[in-house]
Each structure stands twice: as structure tokens, then as C-alpha cells.
Amino acid sequence: MNEFCHTGEDTRSEIDLLEDIGLDESVETAIPTLGAAKVPSPLIQTEQGHFVSDDNRVLVNVSHRCFEAALKAGRTPPSFELAGPRRHIYFDPTKLRCAIVTAGGLCPGINDVIRAIVLALYHGYGVRSTFGIRYGLRGFIPEYGLPVMELTPERVERIHEYGGTILGSSRGHQPIEGIVDALERMHIGVLFLIGGDGTFRAGAKVVEEIQRRQLKISVVAIPKTIDNDIYLVFKTFGFDTAVQMACEAIRSAHTEAVGAPNGIGLVKLMGRHSGFIAATATNALREVNFCLIPEADFVLEGEGGLLQAVEQRIRQRGHAVVVVAEGAGQRYVRGDKEERDASGNIKLGDIGVFLRDRFRAHFAEVGLEVNLRYIDPSYIIRSVPANVDDSLYCANLGQNAVHAAMAGKTGLMVSHWNGRYVHVPIKEAIKRRKRINLNSRFWMSVLESTGQFNLAVHPAETP
Numbered sequence: 001m002n003e004f005c006h007t008g009e010d011t012r013s014e015i016d017l018l019e020d021i022g023l024d025e026s027v028e029t030a031i032p033t034l035g036a037a038k039v040p041s042p043l044i045q046t047e048q049g050h051f052v053s054d055d056n057r058v059l060v061n062v063s064h065r066c067f068e069a070a071l072k073a074g075r076t077p078p079s080f081e082l083a084g085p086r087r088h089i090y091f092d093p094t095k096l097r098c099a100i101v102t103a104g105g106l107c108p109g110i111n112d113v114i115r116a117i118v119l120a121l122y123h124g125y126g127v128r129s130t131f132g133i134r135y136g137l138r139g140f141i142p143e144y145g146l147p148v149m150e151l152t153p154e155r156v157e158r159i160h161e162y163g164g165t166i167l168g169s170s171r172g173h174q175p176i177e178g179i180v181d182a183l184e185r186m187h188i189g190v191l192f193l194i195g196g197d198g199t200f201r202a203g204a205k206v207v208e209e210i211q212r213r214q215l216k217i218s219v220v221a222i223p224k225t226i227d228n229d230i231y232l233v234f235k236t237f238g239f240d241t242a243v244q245m246a247c248e249a250i251r252s253a254h255t256e257a258v259g260a261p262n263g264i265g266l267v268k269l270m271g272r273h274s275g276f277i278a279a280t281a282t283n284a285l286r287e288v289n290f291c292l293i294p295e296a297d298f299v300l301e302g303e304g305g306l307l308q309a310v311e312q313r314i315r316q317r318g319h320a321v322v323v324v325a326e327g328a329g330q331r332y333v334r335g336d337k338e339e340r341d342a343s344g345n346i347k348l349g350d351i352g353v354f355l356r357d358r359f360r361a362h363f364a365e366v367g368l369e370v371n372l373r374y375i376d377p378s379y380i381i382r383s384v385p386a387n388v389d390d391s392l393y394c395a396n397l398g399q400n401a402v403h404a405a406m407a408g409k410t411g412l413m414v415s416h417w418n419g420r421y422v423h424v425p426i427k428e429a430i431k432r433r434k435r436i437n438l439n440s441r442f443w444m445s446v447l448e449s450t451g452q453f454n455l456a457v458h459p460a461e462t463p
């Protein structure tokens, strides 16, 4: 039953099938606030208007069928609060102190987001004290001895020209009480969290601890991950840039493959649990013959398996391009003991190297000469500066995060949804992971482009 839609017997509308998000759960859309917003906003009001009120809302599901079904059943279709500046704000900007932290893996555009936050606070609202917390959540914990970085317009002047994060990032759990102690000690009124699902899990706990202590500290999150796997965000920032970089690797693989007899170009891309980078790059280039993602785990051996399919392709066309997301085919490379990184993320086996060796062995067995070139662009795709589209996106996310925080809203993630910037409760965003919907037009398009309709797949494993 699609809770977002409620169309009765017919549980999925065509619009849902267009989505790669998989809207199949109910969603809580109310955003907590610290209190009444009574301070007039210092932002300039134009004649056309400029401020946004909380009853400006964006439908969660844009399908007209879902909308009609809800109305017929006497229900209000669920909607998110529209992001943007409020006429009245909660904080007195002259007294407010803000903090920004970046945690988890790198992603193009983090510096753009930091810059947008600092500039919107400083120039828009007149906030003079913004601090950068160093190296992720550990920067809050005194034992690490990491001094904060003062963030001024001068300090962030050129940071968008560089990849990574000027604040540094890290993985690894930190005590939630210690984080809130640090916020209290520093008299912080707003914490901006730039991070992925892990950071948001920590963020949700920080919000709870703040509420338990009855503090007036707002926590606003900005979704960051090149894997694009955060739920209730149409696309995460930096993803476009990552796909652009992935396309360069695939183009090279294709050139190498067609440039040698029986050439195979094999590219491994990031994508731990969701294969968005691999699938989107495949759709963009249309020269990939096999796109392997964690959501549709391929069968390697036997009838309909990958080895047989690649062999067929080589015999027919004399070259093949294979793109594999790092989380695909884990059943073939999993060690006996499950290993986790400092944040608790499962450490993956190297499917790229495995496939490279397995392909070579297979073609040696069947006595067919192949020329295999293996490309693993790895960190190159996530450590570059953002492209123009992503820079613009980062600027909008950062600015809207500031508007939300100044209005005294908390426990929210700024998101882009159905073409608008909206507020989504952090708790909702961490309910599940966004993965490719194998029934979506998006995935069909990958199949149409590669022609891998007959490639055998195992039933999906739950992440």
C-alpha cells in the first residue's frame, strides 16, 4: 500500500513509477520549532513579496491521481513546508552564535555549502559569529584538542574553488552528550550539520538531547553524499559532478575497449548500497553494455550469468563496457568476518578487482583472447570541486538552511523535492535509504540502454 498516495486497490500510480525514490511509506511532515518567531526579519522585502509563510507547502506526491484519491477520501494530501525566509525570525542576529560541522565521506560542493551559509548569515541577517568545527563530530570533543575555525566572509572568499571541506571531516561515533556539552559551552544557537545518513542519525540524537536539556539550539541538516542515497531528497549535491567524473572514466573505458581486439573496459564506481552514480552515468552515455548495481545483484556463472553474457557480447560485437557499483556482487567478495568502518558502515569487498580477475580467468578457460582494461576512479570522483549546477544547488541549500534556522526551526533537513526547496524532518530522512526502484522508468531506461534484459539477477538483499 502506498501511504503517500492511498489510491486503494491500484497501489502505484504512473508518477510513482517515474520516481526512483520508492515512495511507499507514510511520512511525518511537521517541523519542530524552538518557540514563537517574534523578531522582524532584517531581510529586505521587495514589492513583489519575498517572505514565505509556513502554510506554503509542497505536495509530497505530485501524481494527480493520488491527489484526487486523497480528496475523494476526505484526506489532505501530505505536503512539506516550503523553505525560504520568514517575515519574523526567532533569533536576535546580533547575539546569535552559529556552528558548522561536516562529517562522513567527501563530496563535491561541501565548501560551496559552507560559504553559502556563512555569507547568508553575515550579509543577510547580520550574524557576526560563525564557527567551523574541525574534522567532523570529533571536533566537539575536548580530548581531541581541535580548535574551532572562525568563519568570516574573508575566510570563505575562495573556498568554493576547491574540493573537499576546509573544516575537514571524519568518521567514528562521538558521545552525544559531549557534543551538546560543547554547544552549550560555546553558547551556540544554531548548528548546521553537513552530512549523510550517519551524520543525520547523530543529529537526531543531538536534537533529542537538546530537547531533554530544554535548550534553545536549532539543528539544521544539509544532505551530503555522492551516493545520492538519502531518502526524501530528489538528488544530493555533488552527485551531478560525480556523475560527470564517472562519465569521463566510462568514456575512457569505451575508447580502450574499441581500440583493441576483443576489448573489455571495466569501470568500478562508488555506490555502497545504491547504484545511482553507475546507473545515471550509464543513462547519460549510452555506451555501457552491463551496469551492475547493488539493488539488482547479478548472477555470475551459468546460463544467463554475467560471464556468459559478456562472452556473448564479445563474440558478437568485439568489445564490451561493464560498469560496476562498488556495492554490487558482494556475495562473491564477502569475507568470512564482517568488517565495519569507524562509523559502523560495512566494509565492502573489492568487486572491481574480483571481476577483472574472473573475466581474465573465464576468457582464458574458453580460449578467447581479450584485452581487459580496468579503471577504478575511486576518490577522484568525489574530491573534485563542484560543477556549476552543483555550485548553484549548494548555494540554494545553504541559504535555505540559514532561513530555516533563523526562523527557529529545528530537527530538519533542507531538501529539494518536486522542484522546490522544502523542510523535511531529520527523523523521516533517516527512516530508510533511497535506492533505485527496479520498477521505475529510470531503471527501465538503463536496461533499454544496455540491453541487459536477460542478465540473471539474485533476489535483492536487504541492506
Ligand SMILES: Nc1ncnc2c1ncn2[C@@H]1O[C@H](COP(=O)(O)OP(=O)(O)O)[C@@H](O)[C@H]1O
Binding pocket: 103, 104, 105, 136, 137, 138, 170, 171, 172, 173, 174, 195, 196, 197, 198, 199, 200, 201, 202, 205, 224, 225, 342, 343, 344, 345
Ligand atoms: N547511529 C549513529 N549514532 C550516532 N552517531 C552516528 C551514527 N551513525 C553515524 N554516526 C556518526 O556520524 C558521523 C558520520 O557518519 P558516516 O556514516 O561516516 O558518514 P555520513 O554522514 O556521510 O553517512 C560519524 O562521526 C559517525 O560516527
Ligand SMILES: O=P(O)(O)OC[C@H]1O[C@](O)(COP(=O)(O)O)[C@@H](O)[C@@H]1O
Binding pocket: 104, 105, 106, 196, 197, 198, 224, 225, 226, 227, 270, 271, 272, 326, 341, 382
Ligand atoms: O573511504 P571512505 O572515506 O570510508 O569512503 C568510502 C565510501 O564513502 C562514500 O563515498 C559515501 O559515503 P558517505 O557519504 O555515506 O560518507 C561511498 O560511496 C564509499 O563507499
Ligand SMILES: [Mg+2]
Binding pocket: 104, 196, 197, 198, 225
Ligand atoms: Mg552514509
